[in-house]
Amino acid sequence: MHQKNTRSRKLSITISVCTIAVLLMWWNPQGLLSPARNVLTTILHPVQKIFFVSTQKIQSITRVITEIGSIKKQNNTLKDEVAKLKVENARLATIEEENKHLRAEIGLKEKEAIEAMAVEVIGADSQSQGDWILINKGNNVDIKEEAIVMSKEGVYLGKVEEVFPTSARVMLATNTQSTVGAIVAGKNIKGIVKGEYGLSMKFSLVLQSEQLEKGDVVVTSGNNNETPEGLLLGTVQDVHQSDDALFLGADLISQVDISQLRIAYVISKQQK
């Protein structure tokens, strides 16, 4: 009898807690809890950093051990790629120089360089890697919401979504809520890159008449004032028709492995 009573009490506790939690979810008091979140993130931040850095080190050691067999093959492929890129780099340097002269001749102002602040990645979304990352600087160095974050190689990572006293949360380009104006490098094909449930990115709203192909490189178009142009978004993996068959779309592969990312850059001054 007593056991039955305890069992029904446990069940009633579970049901009541779930009901209250559902009501809380419906109310969603995120804004009200900002002070609590600020305090909590300040306490969590140092511990998170220790865990993240040590796990990343262990992971990279494991990766080296497991990939040791394929290193020679990978090395040869990378050597070929470096040689090709050196040639490409030299060609682009000549073009840049030519571009500078031409801009000076027709009186165009030189493009301002991007000013960026280096930050450390100290955490990431635990369930879906592509939703957000946590960086180790926030209000203390005047990081603002909506600031653009990129990798050291110039790959677009996302935007600052929430700023805490000593850290900030960055919404990644793979987040469903992320949208950024994009263009195919060298082809002038314009479209929009949207996140896909923290897993991938989709290049959409491309006109049917455009020649979009697998392997095309997609970069930010810089159409709005917030995002600088030319940040790498990804390469086209698969081209397909949109659901309404009005536009072309493509799945993009990102060039950055979020799980290996240690340092990111928050853009403080953008190109004009």
Add this chain to the structure above:
Amino acid sequence: MRNILSFLAIILVISAETAIVPLIQKENTLLAAPSLIVSYAVALVVAHGFMTTWKKIIIIGFVADIALSTIIGSHIILLIVCAYGANVLMQGFVVKQKIWTIVLITAMSLFQTIATTIMYQLNSVIKNDAKIIEVIVKTIEQMNAGEIIWATILTTIITMTFIILTKNINTFLLYYEQTVDVRRHS
């Protein structure tokens, strides 16, 4: 002493959730992954019983929702449902052999993995105003049996570690408190 240790444990587990779990996930696949917070809650229930821990579990759920930027209430539901499930399983099957305990914890871990996946999917639907069908299709496309088995094995290891730690720490604290009591009275 116990309260300070509990607070430190929550801080450690939540920090590890955002730092360790993303790094042990396979790239661009997972929606099924182990959750340290759920394992910790289950370990608390196994070690101390549902009736003595349910209030603490609600607090952990609330703190997790704030720290992990999930919708307030979602971790509370996930933790309390998993805690209740663990309690039903542990009471329904009284086992004496260690191997059966491991089998039970594995079954519980499978339940935890599925419950965690569903909770995060619901979160994604509510947060992004996504269509539930789209999210289900995407989840099915990305998830496979291998993912679930991998997440279940990891969850079993994590839960067992937490159970051993929780039980041992509790025994140590009881011994410590009793020693202090004896000294005070003598």
